[in-house]
Amino acid sequence: KWEMDDTVHFQVSGLDSTQTYNMFINVRNDNTYPFSNLFLITELEHPDGNTMKDTLEYRMAEPSGEWLGKGMGGVMENRLWYRENVVFPWAGVYKVNISHAMRKNGDVEGLSVLEGITDIGLEIEKAPNN
Secondary structure: OEEOOOOEEEEEOOOOOOOOEEEEEEEEEEOOOOOOEEEEEEEEEOOOOOEEEEEEEEEOEOOOOOEOOEEEOOEEEEEEEEEEEEOOOOOOOEEEEEEEOOOOOOOOOOOOEEOOEEEEEEEEEEOOOO
């Protein structure tokens, strides 16, 4: 279960300022996840305090109901694009905060508890051709 006010926090440092990176959000869900999509709110905070905030939507299942991603035994893992060709120009700690923004159709208020999301991760890799 993922509560709406339970923001997942990551801190990253020591990245090469001359390289570009691709960032991914890794999400694991089980069969109790009740939606075919996922809305996330992300914040990328630079050491200088500048923050970039995004609302992202990802498809989690085909229209047929078949889960996207890789996995077996009822747990699926999705590697979702977050940012492409990112440069981390300053030394110091970069912070990434992720929360969900799911709600039922027609409801103004978001879900206080989101069932079926078991893990959230952040992956940063050097972009190809660097």
